[in-house]
Amino acid sequence: MKHRALLTAALAMLLCGAGPVTPDYRPGHSDVARTGKDFAGGKDEFRFVVIGDRTGEHRPGVFEHALEEVNKLRPDFVINIGDLIEGNSEDLRQIDAEWQDVTAATGKLDMPFFYVPGNHDLTNDIQLQAWRKRLGADYYSFTYKNALFLVLNTEDPPQPKIARRKLLEAYGPQAMGVALQALQGDTEQAKALFAREPRIGELAAKLRASENVAFSAAQLAMVRSALARNPHVRWTFVLMHRPAWKVDSPAFREIEAMLRGRDYTVLAGHFHKYEHQTRDGHDYVQLGVTGGTPGGRTDDPAVFDHIMWVAVAKGAPQISNIRLEGFFPKEGPPASSAHP
Template identity: 55%
Template sequence: MRTHHRVILGACLFAMGAGGVAAPPAQAPYTPGQQKVARTEKAFGDALGDFHFAVFGDRTGKHRPGVFEEALRDARQLHPDFVINIGDLIEGNTEDRGELDRQWSEINGAINAIDVPFFYVPGNHDITNTVMRDEWRRRMGADYYSFVYKKVLFLILNTEDPPQPEISRMLLFKEYGGEAMATVFKALSGDPAEAKALFARDPRLAELAGKIMAAEHVNIGADQVRMVHDALAKNRDVRWTFVLMHRPAWRGDVPAFREIETMLADRPYTMLAGHYHKYAYERRHGRDYIQLGRTGGTPGAAGDDPAVADHMMWISFTGKEPRIVNMRLDGFYGKEGPVSKDAVPAAPTAPAQPGEGRL
């Protein structure tokens, strides 16, 4: 009997809290003011397992100052649970540690101004050589890793493992010029027959195209494959898996990536990458494979192509699967809204005189 009393007493004290005063009942998130409120009967969002995150495309590759920073400010207003970038935050292509410090300090200053976590994914501009890889690890930590958030697994891959300094696009840009680079990229992303005809007419462009195609090797080391294997084995019961990388490995013949795809075969997942500064979507193995466009980088095709618009991806995980939408950066307006071209500036208000306005 005494033991029974102790259990009841303990339960009462727990309910009352450390101060001996009973805790008030939790406030319901929705309380109608009238018996019949004019609304549908759908359940409210923001359930316990719901969350939202933003994904940014390439900032660099002849970046335009301020664009990525503006996207960070826009994302902050939406208040996601966190932000992920799919690589190319700095221009890189150097072993000068002083210059690398300047570039990383510039972008990290903007990133640190947002009040939610930011996850880094390495791109070819971020890790172009072993010096840059060492700087990455010193500043940010691991260049490939995994994490779980609200029972959703995230796998972050490094497609520059090891780095490939000999195929730097910046070196090709200096050697062949911006116009030739733009022409070749447009041809490679367009009709194959037209590209073949163009390269047959111009041997120099054909040479450049060959070097660019050779530059698209995806390097994923054996240690990364083991990391993926271990993360999947440890997290068999997650609701979904996201795989993020910079270069879209599915566009080439990459044995390590094929091995990773095989390991993912028995679970729902989404692949996200970037690199080409042009949005592309495809279904493979019944899953979404998405190549993001840019968030500040140079266009990956003609400037009027909608697929190269600066944007951020907004992913909402509600229920059993993600919902994905893309938002153009030029579609955001602050609380003041867009200013009409017919708007007339308001006349300045004269300061009140003593006694004026009193009854």
């Protein structure tokens, strides 16, 4: 009789809209006004944040501010898509000082931060050795709650002929922004611009020639092995710096062939401008910046500082992007929307 009474009471609570009873939820009244949906945050769910480029005459404080706000959101972990230091140097003291600035910020997070290498981070073999000594592997995989993460290195080996900083110094940030904007925009409009402004066309040609990716045979073997060990994960995330799908890369085509038949999402950066496209039914996203130099005109709606919030539960991952200017403290929005 006692058990029947308890069962009747539980059923009454469900029928009255109190919702299903979970180990963490105990309604204080039999007719709590709520829907009957299950609570989010189940054991198979997780959320992570992706950080964009920080380089190209980075703006002090923006990256640090972003991580402070991310820490309050309490994702399971944070990962980036490369280019955290300005690099382009063989001076170990400079390289070490730049990494100290970055790791001081990432070290304040209450959750893990995963590093993905970019061309600024690995401009040469000296920077590669500094990366390995300070951070660890420059390409690797890991799984979390039955999702596979492949962290790729598009500078494997480093490509010393690529010297973005030298181009920036030679042509200036404004010309660099115009050239990058043209290369990512309408082809006919770009041709017309280069005809009118030969210097911009010259810079664009040098930038286009530098956009190579490199994946070693050892890295391809790592990808093949990680996929073989994890054939039944619910989703695969591929993170890299340069968007390898935008260049003629036989190695990346091989990686895409390895991914065939599974659910996956590819995330990259490098161009400092947000872009989404679908390839064979899969999301390929090029992130914007998180403190890096904007990749084009500031009035371009695809050029902004942001973080990416990824929620993994049932079905495909849900991606949301949060502009950094959208954050403000509990005291209310500042008098000025400008941020250092």
